[in-house]
Amino acid sequence: MxxxxxxxxxxxxxxxxxxxxxxxxxxxxxxxxxxxxxxxxxxxxxxxxxxxxxxxxxxxxxxxxxxxxxxxxxxxxxxxxxxxxxxxxxxxxxxxxxxxxxxxxxxxxxxxxxxxxxxxxxxxxxxxxxxxxxxxxxxxxxxxxxxxxxxxxxxxxxxxxxxxxxxxxxxxxxxxxxxxxxxxxxxxxxxxxxxxxxxxxxxxxxxxxxxxxxxxxxxxxxxxxxxxxxxxxxxxxxxxxxxxxxxxxxxxxxxxxxxxxxxxxxSASAAVRLPCRFKVAQEIIKRSADFRMGCDRNTHNFTPMQQGEIIASDGESVYRVQQAQEYIIFPNPDVRVGLRAGLMLVRQD
Ligand SMILES: [Zn+2]
CATH class of the missing domain: 3.40.630.10 (Zn peptidases)
Structure with missing residues (x-):
């Protein structure tokens, strides 16, 4: 083609x-x-x-x-x-x-x-x-x-x-x-x-x-x-x-x-630095056209946020950081309604 x-x-x-x-x-x-x-x-x-x-x-x-x-x-x-x-x-x-x-x-x-x-x-x-x-x-x-x-x-x-x-x-x-x-x-x-x-x-x-x-x-x-x-x-x-x-x-x-x-x-024994480990703490789902996110296009993946900080709001509901510290990845308020607009992570090690 x-x-x-x-x-x-x-x-x-x-x-x-x-x-x-x-x-x-x-x-x-x-x-x-x-x-x-x-x-x-x-x-x-x-x-x-x-x-x-x-x-x-x-x-x-x-x-x-x-x-x-x-x-x-x-x-x-x-x-x-x-x-x-x-x-x-x-x-x-x-x-x-x-x-x-x-x-x-x-x-x-x-x-x-x-x-x-x-x-x-x-x-x-x-x-x-x-x-x-x-x-x-x-x-x-x-x-x-x-x-x-x-x-x-x-x-x-x-x-x-x-x-x-x-x-x-x-x-x-x-x-x-x-x-x-x-x-x-x-x-x-x-x-x-x-x-x-x-x-x-x-x-x-x-x-x-x-x-x-x-x-x-x-x-x-x-x-x-x-x-x-x-x-x-x-x-x-x-x-x-x-x-x-x-x-x-x-x-x-x-x-x-x-x-x-x-x-x-x-070889598993070769001298390499193992990756840092994270797990998902919460998924941020866009539920309506009123969804707003604090992050802009320049927000880096793995930006740390502190407990209580507002991640996004969606009409009446508000997503906040729940753990002492969470890290945001893939923040994207432009996804379709119903889809994931970001992931919040916590460190595992
Ligand atoms: Zn991709």
């Missing part, structure tokens, strides 16, 4: 980045087919690269990007990573699924077309039953469940995002609570690695444990497919081709090591 916006800035964008952003896997299919892998495309923007001969112990890894169409840094990073791997395909040591979440929104450089895709990974969709993104969420959920059902080996899902606003921790992960135990599973017979250690290798500075009820993609995979899952926020939004690759070098290296099951790089 031709896209005028991407074509206009094409000089700054490598072919592999442009192809992945357009959900075009033809180069990867060619390279990995020749190397003897089984390739499957269960829908637009979805590619599975599975070993034809490896034993059942081979780990399954799902990497998703572009669930929000304007979050282009992870698309660039993954394109470079897959490019490198396609040059030495035998190094791929896991069964891999790639999902480019919302190609239509990526093409328009928008977060979404009609509704936030990352609130639709559930059958509880309220008023959002008939938006364009529900069809996409259904297709992704179906292919994801089928991919993870193939094997009983360890399963990981890393959903790669960038945040809208600046953050006290530039990189952080939202981890569904069920992953805490599942994350202790051995990575393979020769390598034991927890999600927390992988996040540390990726330079992720904070880990937020979130309840199962969320309708995000990583919550879906953790809940329905028993995967070790995380939504990983890798810095801030930028235009395709204009992201600073050096900021993504560390997560890219950690992903490369994961896909190669490289024990030297991923």
């Amino acid at each position: 031709k896209n005028t916006v991407l074509t206009a800035t094409a000089t700054a964008i490598s072919d592999s980045v442009r192809a992945l952003a357009a959900a075009d896997f033809s180069g990867l299919v060619q390279a990995f087919s020749v190397a003897g892998f089984t390739l499957n495309q269960p829908g637009q923007g979805m590619l599975q690269i599975v070993s034809s001969s490896a034993p059942a112990a081979r780990m399954s890894v799902l990497l998703s990007v572009g669930i929000h169409g304007d979050e282009t840094g992870p698309i660039e990073m993954l394109a470079h990573l897959l490019d490198e791997l396609a040059a030495a395909p035998q190094q791929l040591a896991v069964d891999l699924m790639i999902v480019v979440g919302n190609p239509a929104a990526i093409a328009q450089q928008r977060r979404f077309i009609e509704a936030d895709l990352n609130r639709l990974f559930s059958d509880k969709r309220g008023a959002l039953q008939s938006v364009a993104e529900t069809v996409r969420a259904d297709a992704i959920m179906h292919a994801t469940a089928a991919f993870f059902a193939r094997s009983a080996a360890p399963k990981w899902h890393l959903d790669l995002h960038t945040a809208i606003r600046p953050s006290h921790y530039p990189t952080f992960a939202i981890v569904p609570e069920s992953t805490i135990e599942a994350g202790k599973q051995a990575l393979s017979l020769t390598l034991s690695l927890s999600l927390t250690h992988w996040l540390a290798h990726a330079g992720v500075e904070a880990e937020v444990f979130s309840p199962q009820s969320a309708n995000t993609y990583s919550s879906f995979s953790a809940r329905e497919c028993a995967t070790v899952s995380a939504t990983v926020e890798l810095g801030q939004i930028g235009a395709l081709g204009q992201n600073d690759a050096s900021l993504l070098a560390q997560p890219q290296a950690a992903l490369a090591a994961l896909l190669r099951a490289d024990p030297l790089v991923l």
Whole structure:
């Protein structure tokens, strides 16, 4: 599909980045087919690269990007990573699924077309039953469940995002609570690695444990497919081709090591700084058009607030900080009525 916006800035964008952003896997299919892998495309923007001969112990890894169409840094990073791997395909040591979440929104450089895709990974969709993104969420959920059902080996899902606003921790992960135990599973017979250690290798500075009820993609995979899952926020939004690759070098290296099951790089005993741990204290839900929030566009993620401070008001009701200190993430008063307008966290360690 031709896209005028991407074509206009094409000089700054490598072919592999442009192809992945357009959900075009033809180069990867060619390279990995020749190397003897089984390739499957269960829908637009979805590619599975599975070993034809490896034993059942081979780990399954799902990497998703572009669930929000304007979050282009992870698309660039993954394109470079897959490019490198396609040059030495035998190094791929896991069964891999790639999902480019919302190609239509990526093409328009928008977060979404009609509704936030990352609130639709559930059958509880309220008023959002008939938006364009529900069809996409259904297709992704179906292919994801089928991919993870193939094997009983360890399963990981890393959903790669960038945040809208600046953050006290530039990189952080939202981890569904069920992953805490599942994350202790051995990575393979020769390598034991927890999600927390992988996040540390990726330079992720904070880990937020979130309840199962969320309708995000990583919550879906953790809940329905028993995967070790995380939504990983890798810095801030930028235009395709204009992201600073050096900021993504560390997560890219950690992903490369994961896909190669490289024990030297991923050793749990390596000297890395473990992320700070937070858990969700309260969810701020926008209940009406009267919803007002104290934060503006410049409020950093993880800004601390003190007990009693007003977080938001919604007609008669007022959200206040309940614990001695809570930290706000994802404050966004512009979401639709009925959706989450922010999360309040407390430190866990
Ligand atoms: Zn996002």
